[in-house]
Structures are given as structure tokens and as C-alpha cells.
Amino acid sequence: MASRSIFLQLHVFLILALATTAFSKTLSPYYYEKVCPKALPTIKRIVEAAVYEERRMGASLLRLHFHDCFVQGCDASILLDPTPTIDSEKNAFPNINSIRGFEVIDKIKNKVDKICGRPLVSCADILAIAARDSVVALGGPTWKVPLGRRDSTTASRELANGDLPSPFMDLPALIDNFKRQGLDKRDLVALSGGHTLGFSQCRFFRDRIYNGTNINSRFAKELRNTCPPEGGDSNLAPLDPTPVCFDTAYFSYLIKEKGLLVSDQALFSGGSTDGLVKTYSYNPRVFSADFANSMIKMGNIQVLTGKQGQIRKNCRKVNY
Known part of the structure; x- marks a missing residue:
């Protein structure tokens, strides 16, 4: 009888723990700790393997999270395939x-759901964790990711076109764009450091290397070998000289007028963010700390919690 009583108590505790986790209205780094403790280590292993296989994938997974959060919040809307x-x-x-990396997210979702025994980890949380683990895999800082997001049942190409910062924006436009998301100038510079x-792609920096006035002339000339005046839109150039290493070279290049995109160089153009660029260029500890803090802040944009949204079974499709 005693063993049966203990079993019932444990069963009730598990049910209550699952219910609390499923409908929590606040994010917590420990959200899955009791209900699926193997979830985060599993995500880390898959991300590390993907980045090891293709170093560029780290940046792609980081970008997925960024592009998700800036459009109707961090809700995995970026992952939804088109339907009627x-x-x-x-x-x-x-x-x-x-945008790329969808297959890695699919692999994570399938593996985690099997380990957890059911769809328990949201696609939005997977994006947030994968972004952090990608940065760590490439030598960057770590941080505790607040978890408990739920997935949207909608997406918006119109909002994506309007809300994602353009690579052609000047500094005032960038500041305004980030401000609409609740992010300040320090967040702007730190998160831009993700570059x-x-x-x-060539289509995003062509005009700058042929018509830009605040660009190092030798740098522009070298890039023209990669990006011709016409054609080659998808040709790639690194955003900084060490594109698979998390460091401060991005900021050092801005000071030399070697920012690849208009929106990159805008951060060091005689404006109010010049000081931060200089600080980050010679102080990697400050940059890493600010980047981690801004990633946490960005990851909290308009999150769905509690009974909002859903936990998708397939990150590309809404549950029906």
C-alpha cells in the first residue's frame, strides 16, 4: 500500500508539473528542467554537429532567430511554409x-519530441536555444535563454517586408526600427555585431561598393571581383574578415570604413553610435556581455505564453 501511495503521489506531481510548464505565463531558463531535462543537451549536440559540418550554419541559425523575433515577436512564424x-x-x-537552416530546425524538433515523448518544446524556443548554441560553437559568449515561448498560428510576409531592418538603412532609420521593437541604441550596435x-549576398551590397562614399576604396575594389555590376546576385562575401569566428573584427572593420552593408557602416558614420563601435572594437568582454544581454532582451519580444498559440508538431505547419 505504501508503495502504491508513493506512486500516486509521484504521478500527481508529474501531472501538475506538466500542466504548470504547459501554461506558464512567464519565461524561465529552467522551463524544461523537470519535464524534459534532455531537451537542451539534445539541441546543443545537433547544433554543434551542424556547425561542425558547415561553419556558416552558425550564422544562419542566429539569423533565423533574429528574423523571427522582429516579425510579430519570437513565435517561430519565420518557420511556417506557405499555404492558402x-x-x-x-x-x-x-x-x-x-534565409536558411530550416532543415537543422526540423532535425532538432524531431529528435527532441522523441526524447521528450511528445511535442513539448516549442519551435520558438528551439530557435532561441539554437541561436545561443551556434554563437557558443563559434567561440562566442553563452547566456541562459529564458524559455516557455509558444508557437504562432499565423505569419505575415507583409510585416516581414516592413519590420525587418533593411541592409540599406541609415542610422536614424535603424534606431527607429529597433526602437519599435523595444530595443535601444546599445541593443542596435550589440546585435548588429552578430555580423x-x-x-x-551581392544584391545587398552591390550599390555600396559601386556608389558608396564612405567606403575604403581598396575594399570596394576587391569586392567588385565577387559582385559584378550586373548578375551574380547570390554571390557571397563575408560580413567581416573572420566570418566563422565570434570576435570584434566586425567593429574594427567599421572604423576602417570596411562595413559590407550600408546598415553596417551606418553604425560608424559620425553619428551617436560611433563610441560604442570603438568600445566594442577593443573590448571583447564588453561586446560579449552586451551581445548576450541584448539577445535575451530581443528574445522576449512579444512572446506567446500560457494558453496563447500552440506547440507545433511540425515547425513548418500549424496544428489543425
């Missing part, structure tokens, strides 16, 4: 033929 009722954000101008990782 879903105008997919994948087809927005900043994303089409550019210490990854590459950009």
Missing part, C-alpha cells in the same frame, strides 16, 4: 533565397 491561409515570411524580400558571423 499562410503568407509565408520565407517569401519576404529580406528572406527569400537567403561578426556569416556572409551577405
